[in-house]
Amino acid sequence: MKVELIAITQDPEALIARCARVSHRSEDRASPEADAKLIRRLIELGHESVLEFASATFLIEGISRAAANQLTRHRLASFVQESQRYVDVRDRALVRPPSFSKEAWQKASELYRQALDLYDELVGKGVPKEDARFILPIGAETRLVMCANFRELRHIIRLRGSKAAQWEIRSLAASLLEILRGEAPNVFYDLEVEA
Numbered sequence: 001m002k003v004e005l006i007a008i009t010q011d012p013e014a015l016i017a018r019c020a021r022v023s024h025r026s027e028d029r030a031s032p033e034a035d036a037k038l039i040r041r042l043i044e045l046g047h048e049s050v051l052e053f054a055s056a057t058f059l060i061e062g063i064s065r066a067a068a069n070q071l072t073r074h075r076l077a078s079f080v081q082e083s084q085r086y087v088d089v090r091d092r093a094l095v096r097p098p099s100f101s102k103e104a105w106q107k108a109s110e111l112y113r114q115a116l117d118l119y120d121e122l123v124g125k126g127v128p129k130e131d132a133r134f135i136l137p138i139g140a141e142t143r144l145v146m147c148a149n150f151r152e153l154r155h156i157i158r159l160r161g162s163k164a165a166q167w168e169i170r171s172l173a174a175s176l177l178e179i180l181r182g183e184a185p186n187v188f189y190d191l192e193v194e195a
């Protein structure tokens, strides 16, 4: 899996703090230290709506369709996912679950090879890609772009980073958190992704 940050609000913490300060007319108190304190306090108090003023966009590649199906359930995020109707997906790999033994992985890889051969044959015989894809497994790789504001990103990381979540989306949540903490440490300071 590859997670790349392709866009983010400029100086996100300064912007969030500046917007939050409008309510108390305290813009004159802005400084990096005061902004950090303010943001953490707002999060502690549950006043997360101000986090909506900053957003980030990620290119996520090499995740399974199973994980993508889960991620795209988050309605406040925006997505574009590679289309299996239009794109030839013969070179997409199968994602390997960590629970698969060497033998299980060999069998799965062989089955996938057969599915790709059949896909190839069907497309070669004029079957549209949108129909040929029906024989591809849910573990096949996909790529997508996701954009969300910081409040929603916190929500996604909290839900998908919990122990109850599936390993692959948990790993994605860990990557998102690592990147976002580097960009906005005070907005994401309190989140943890459970191993």
Ligand SMILES: Cc1cc2nc3c(=O)[nH]c(=O)nc-3n(C[C@H](O)[C@H](O)[C@H](O)COP(=O)(O)OP(=O)(O)OC[C@H]3O[C@@H](n4cnc5c(N)ncnc54)[C@H](O)[C@@H]3O)c2cc1C
Binding pocket: 073, 074, 075, 076, 077, 152, 155, 159, 160, 164, 165, 166
């Ligand atoms: C561990 C785990 C297991 C899951 N298992 C299943 C499963 O078996 N089957 C299944 O179908 N799904 C499952 N899901 C998906 C889950 O039900 C949610 O659809 C998904 O997590 C999106 O969550 P959300 O609605 O909180 O988030 P988002 O869609 O990201 O929304 C963010 C928040 O905005 C608010 N919001 C958004 N839309 C509305 C609305 N229309 N009305 C009111 N408030 C709104 C809510 O406060 C919501 O929490 C699972 C999720 C997890 C984390």
